[in-house]
Structures are given as structure tokens and as C-alpha cells.
Amino acid sequence: MIISYLRKAGWFVGLMLLQVLILNNIHIAGYATPFLYIYLILKFESDISRNTVMLWAFCLALLIDVFSDTPGMNAVAAVTIAFLRPFFLRLFAPRDTLDNIVPSIASMGFSPFLKFLIVSVFVHHAILLSIEYFSFVHWGALLLKIVASSSLTVICILALEGMNKK
Numbered sequence: 516m517i518i519s520y521l522r523k524a525g526w527f528v529g530l531m532l533l534q535v536l537i538l539n540n541i542h543i544a545g546y547a548t549p550f551l552y553i554y555l556i557l558k559f560e561s562d563i564s565r566n567t568v569m570l571w572a573f574c575l576a577l578l579i580d581v582f583s584d585t586p587g588m589n590a591v592a593a594v595t596i597a598f599l600r601p602f603f604l605r606l607f608a609p610r611d612t613l614d615n616i617v618p619s620i621a622s623m624g625f626s627p628f629l630k631f632l633i634v635s636v637f638v639h640h641a642i643l644l645s646i647e648y649f650s651f652v653h654w655g656a657l658l659l660k661i662v663a664s665s666s667l668t669v670i671c672i673l674a675l676e677g678m679n680k681k
Contacts, residue, residue: 526555527575535582546656547663549671552579552589553639556597557632557672561604562615565597572597585647592643596635607631620676628676632669640665 534552542548556572576593580586604618607627616622618631640661648657 523555523559523571526558527571530555531575531578531582534579539583543663543667546660547667549667550589550636550639550643550664551668551671551675552576553593553596553636553668554672554675556593557600557618557635559600560615560617561601561608565601568600569594569597588643588646591646592639595642596639599638600635603631603635607634619679629669629673632672633665636668636672637661637665640668 530552534550538549538551552575555575556568559568559571572593573590576589577587579589583589607630608616608618608623609627618628620628622628623631644657644661644664645651651657
């Protein structure tokens with residue numbers, strides 16, 4: 516159990532530094548920015564309490580907010596997907612594997628994991644970018660940015676998931 520938390524702490528530091536130092540500076544065509552830090556939130560075991568995941572999500576996103584000068588925007592979006600994560604898992608995970616799984620392609624299958632990933636990332640990005648825009652005047656640009664950033668994040672997470680195969 517301690518090894519599991521040490522591994523999560525390593526991912527925490529690594530993803531936070533990657534997001535703050537590199538990924539926040541990537542803006543493909545001015546619309547797509549990957550938010551890879553949510554990978555840690557999505558990879559918690561299904562039997563860990565919702566409050567624990569929400570605490571990890573809040574700490575991670577708040578540190579990203581501090582270093583990115585975004586006042587709580589990432590924290591709101593990250594805590595929201597941490598709160599909704601058990602519901603999304605019940606919705607997309609195969610019924611016989613929901614007891615104690617770490618969401619992944621290997622444990623859920625490609626299609627259920629992809630659905631879980633797309634919905635979680637889209638909800639996160641919709642909340643984060645709606646707060647960033649703070650207006651629905653340019654809803655076309657907002658929707659384009661949500662879809663482009665979500666697509667880029669999903670591709671990055673799938674690539675990371677492919678490298679994590681055991």
C-alpha cells in the first residue's frame with residue numbers, strides 16, 4: 516500500500532511539473548492545449564473513497580493553478596471530475612470488473628476505457644474552458660477549443676496508457 520502511494524506521489528510530481536513547465540506552453544493553432552494532469556485522477560483504483568480522490572485532485576490542480584496563475588480554475592474542474600469519476604466508472608466499466616480495478620485498457624477493454632476517458636476529459640475541459648472564457652458570446656470558439664483540447668488530451672493519455680502496459 517505504501518508503494519502504491521509513493522508511486523502516486525511520483526506521478527503527482529511528474530505530471531504537475533510536465534503540465535506547468537511544458538504543456539501549458541503548448542497551444543496548437545491557438546485552440547488545443549493538452550491537460551495531461553487529469554491522468555492521475557482517472558487512474559485511481561475504483562475502491563478508493565471519493566473524498567480521497569477529490570483531495571488528491573484538489574492538491575494537484577491547486578498547485579498547477581498556483582504555478583500557472585489561474586485562480587482556482589483547474590481545481591474546480593479537477594475536483595468535479597474526481598467527484599463524477601465513480602459514476603462514470605459504473606456507467607462504462609463492464610459489470611463484472613467493477614469491484615477493484617484501476618481504469619485502463621487492460622482492465623476495462625479498449626472501448627469502455629475510451630468512452631470513460633472521452634467523457635471525463637470532455638467534462639473537465641468544458642468546465643475549465645467555460646470558466647476561462649467566462650462568457651458564452653463566442654460560443655463557437657469556446658466549443659472548438661473544448662473539442663480540440665479534449666481530443667489532444669485523449670490522444671496524449673492513450674499514448675501514455677500505451678507506454679504503461681505491463
